[in-house]
Amino acid sequence: MTEIGEDALSGLAPLLRVRPQLDDVCRFGGTWAAVHEPEPAGQAYFHIITHGRAILQRPGDASLPVEAGDILLLPRGTAHTMRGPDLSAQASLPVLVHNQGSLRFKTSLGVEPEVELLCGRLRFEVAPQNLIVSALPDLLVLRVGEQPLSVRFHPLLVGIREELAEARAGALAIAENLASALFMLMLRTHLEGSAPTDGxxxxxxxxxxxxxxxxxxxxxxxxxxxxxxxxxxxxxxxxxxxxxxxxxxxxxxxxxxxxxxxxxxxxxxxxxxxxxxxxxxxxxxxxxxxxxxxxxxxxxxxxxxxxxxxxxxxx
Known part of the structure; x- marks a missing residue:
């Protein structure tokens, strides 16, 4: 395991200036697919699977099964589709969308929800962060359900979900700050747990x-x-x-x-x-x-x- 030089990540944190934006709370069942178009430079996609199972599909790559406790980060905002586990199904069920401030809640109609995803974007506000982002792979996947990651990540995931579910005053701001901490933990875990080839x-x-x-x-x-x-x-x-x-x-x-x-x-x-x-x-x-x-x-x-x-x- 690679150790991060003395608090290097804390030194980078003010330079990264990541601003999370939670976009959707998705509760899908049956046949469903959520298409995500490429984002402009300086923006990344993230998905937090809080319940059930899903499939991540990216052009030119094999399908990736994900499940509750997994966190996905696409640092370069590349195009992808999140969909239900049944890849043979074609037509998606209709989805009810209702807004709560700037947050959208999407729910499949006519079926019990089988999966819940929190979907959003990270906006990088200053230039130096691109040096870090360019050094990351196109996709980061953290299996938070596996020890010892669950000890660190689970409280943040629970906090984000509860804030959005209870919809109390300031809930979205709190959830987004928790998501920012989540990103820094993801970056630290990647740096510590990988054998990076990038200089x-x-x-x-x-x-x-x-x-x-x-x-x-x-x-x-x-x-x-x-x-x-x-x-x-x-x-x-x-x-x-x-x-x-x-x-x-x-x-x-x-x-x-x-x-x-x-x-x-x-x-x-x-x-x-x-x-x-x-x-x-x-x-x-x-x-x-x-x-x-x-x-x-x-x-x-x-x-x-x-x-x-x-x-x-x-x-």
Whole structure:
């Protein structure tokens, strides 16, 4: 099991700034299917199965059975369908929808509910989180019913469900805050329980490199030197370089350059700042130097990325 470097996740938490939005409480029976279209960049889907069984289907992937106690996170908001266990059935039963504030309650008509799902989205509010999201797999599944996860997760799941069921004052806000805590627990569990192949996750898994990465993510524009980063990590320059090369295959300052380019690419796609401003934010003295580095990294000029973002897609 991988240990997270000294409270690296707590250091990342303010930068992640995840805002959950609970959309639907689904109580389905018989034949049913819930289609979810792709979400824009910076948004993820999550589903919490609180009762019964269901099937997750994603284009190009095998169907995945899920059951009560499972939590699904699709970090990149990819298209998928949640449906009943009977894959041979075709037509879905009619569904009654009623709103309670911004929350929708969906119930199959004419049958007893066999499954209950809490469905929502996570909205990532600032750029650095994309570094974490890009390092995650397309799908995270936590089987909370299995020990020892149930000890940690079950109280949160019960709290979310009870708040939504009782519909007392402030229930939705409380439920969404609990969902935010749930996401951080999911991320921690993934980092601790997996053997990540991504350099960023490996860097976060070691105390020395985690402290240096957090410092760079908090202030990517700063003119960091190797001495600065070694001081933050409480390590010698040689030790820090060896740790970075072992975990990510690059020395610290090269990782910083890649970090800045990743943030710049996100800004090009999501912000209205000029190319000159984004180049400066990425730590480049001139737009030309920024453009050349961006081309080497991504095989395309930053101006082209901006144009593709602004151009409407095909109908």
């Amino acid at each position: 960023l996750l490996r860097l976060l898994g070691q105390r020395i490199t985690a402290q240096a990465v957090l410092a760079m993510v908090r202030d990517p524009v700063r003119a960091w030197t190797l001495d600065d980063l070694a001081a933050v990590a409480a390590a010698s320059r040689a030790t820090l370089v060896r740790a970075f090369r072992k975990a990510a295959g690059v020395p610290p300052l090269e990782f910083l350059s890649e970090l800045r380019l990743g943030l710049a690419r996100h800004r090009l796609r999501t912000a209205s700042a000029s190319l000159d401003e984004i180049a400066a934010e990425a730590g480049y003295q001139s737009p030309g130097a920024f453009s050349r580095a961006f081309l080497r990294k991504y095989g395309v000029r930053p101006g082209r990325v901006r144009q593709e973002t602004l151009s409407p897609g095909p109908d």
